Amino acid sequence: MDNKFFSFLIDNFNTFLSYTGFENATFGHIVMLFVGLLFIFLAIKYEFEPMLLIPIGFGILIGNIPFKDAGLQLGIYEEGSVLNILYQGVRQGWYPPLIFLGIGAMTDFSALISNPKLILIGAAAQFGIFGAYIVALQLGFDPSQAGAIGIIGGADGPTAIFLSSKLAPNLMGAIAVSAYSYMALVPIIQPPFMRLLTTKKERVIRMKPPRAVSTTEKIIFPLVGLLLTCFLVPSGLPLLGMLFFGNLLKECGVTRRLAETARGPMIDIVTILLGVTVGASTQATQFLTVQSIKIFALGAFSFIIATCAGVLFVKFFNLFLKEGNKINPLIGNAGVSAVPDSARISQVEGLRYDPQNYLLMHAMGPNVAGVIGSAVAAGILLGFLG
Amino acid sequence: MKRTAIFVTFFLLATCSYLAEAQSTTAMKLNEILVVNEDNFVDDYGQRNGWVELFNNSPATVNIAGCYLTDDKNNPKKYMIPKGDMKTQIKPRQHVLFWADDKASRGTFHLNFELDKEKENYIGFYNTDGLTLIDEVVVPVGQKADVSYGLDLDGTGKWLTLTKVTPDTNNKTLDTNDKIENFQHNDSRGFGMTIAAMFVVFAGLMLLFLMFKLVGKIATNMSKRRALQAKGMTAAATGENLGEEEDVSGEVIAAISAALYQIENDAHDWENTILTIRNITRNYSPWSSKIHILRHLPRK
Structure with missing residues (x-):
């Protein structure tokens, strides 16, 4: 064995080393890996939206394993790579409407149908979107970027991804991660503002139990909902169309198989793909920017505005309602969507002040109205700025 | 009752499929025509001839194979766009150029007629049946050299003499985003x-x-x-x-x-x-x- 052979081996070893993650790691990669681990920790330890944070957290780990850019078709941004192919569902906006189909097939709109005035709370909470839009403009984002950032306040991950993929594809990773992170942190963000804006007397308001809703009404809801909202905002069609279609599958009673698939295996598959690819899209080189930090700050701001707007709107609405028909303002926060977490928070906060006051069913009304409201708002932004 | 329902369903499906078929080729529009080409675009053979531009005015790919182009109202089937050429699949909002050089043997995009500057030029685009007119235009007599006649907005708008010749590309070039500029100018704070x-x-x-x-x-x-x-x-x-x-x-x-x-x-x-x-x-x-x-x- 001569020296040539050894130098050949050493060269090969060095080449191999140059391809490893250890050689290519940057500070950004390490930071993002910790963020991914934090997401997984929060999901497992505190059960913060585990269905989302586990795939996203693991996706962040996948996306931030450092490697040499040698055209091996590994990264999510390399055309033709497996991750890139799966990522097309996010980029092209296929996944969000499919998620909405599943949401429609699993959502019971009875609370909303039995007490339709709760729909308006879902509209009020959309102030969060436009509050963040205004601030984003002041921070130097252009109108389409500001619109895409504002939608974080809609607290609806699929809507945020759908709109940002159309208006500001370069910001989509940050917007999606921000939206899902804050949705997971709803139990921490919302309660202080709910308490701050309500009096003790208001927190113990007991609402009338919802009336029984007939099957016919449940069937009419998705049909009328689709026609009314989409005639007004056709650009919301992909999301609203699938949402109401899924709901019709559930309620019509003759497509049980389709409804079960939509709300079961299909939404699970799409959630996995969406979560992992959104997470993987946060490659440190693309993600760790000043813009991303601004987007995270704006996301928190829009959630707070949306929560406050929902609660304050209920208080305002109560001025016009008779005694006995009043709404507990603790369900105002549920207007931000984040189904069903924000409704659950209404329930928890309600029980804290009156152990017999169950607000969950009432809060589901504005909660699902928030989903419709944020899809409508996304349609408007797309129509105006797209 | 059941029979009526089946009949109605069948009728609706048939209508839908007919409309879907019709919608695909009817989306094609005559978009721009250059009659006298002296110092303008050249074809693959390095020749300068008049040309006819079609535009797919839809968000879906349209296959124009089997459709007809003609300069004679009485002979709608004068030039059949050959089948079997993948290039006849026109992508959404894209253009395709046909050379009016009377040399159809040169390929799919060479017509079997020429444009004549001494008279009005009728151009018709017919569907695959050779009967259904999809679009037509009469280019007025006296066209100047290297000045095209086209729609001021691609696929829509009015026919007029264009200020610049734009073969195989948009007649109106969108180099700004009007919507965004409008918002930036009139609603910089976002309240509107x-x-x-x-x-x-x-x-x-x-x-x-x-x-x-x-x-x-x-x-x-x-x-x-x-x-x-x-x-x-x-x-x-x-x-x-x-x-x-x-x-x-x-x-x-x-x-x-x-x-x-x-x-x-x-x-x-x-x-x-x-x-x-x-x-x-x-x-x-x-x-x-x-x-x-x-x-x-x-x-x-």
């Missing part, structure tokens, strides 16, 4: 957008609210009427009873239903005035049960 958008959000959900308030009222009245009919009573005779029925809350109904269900299914033990759920022991673990690990069979 907020007011307009919140108005639309409220309007949309208000419509839903009003609609379901109405639907709810109708449904409540109908269910009351049905309940009365079941009891054999009239609404007038039992006006007071209606109010009493309304006072029964959902929780009470749920509790009564649960109790009845348990009695019917014998799901509880009787003890002295105490209702208990019967304890059922399972000899197997649900984790090992096949029923829990296999996908359930569809029920409907």
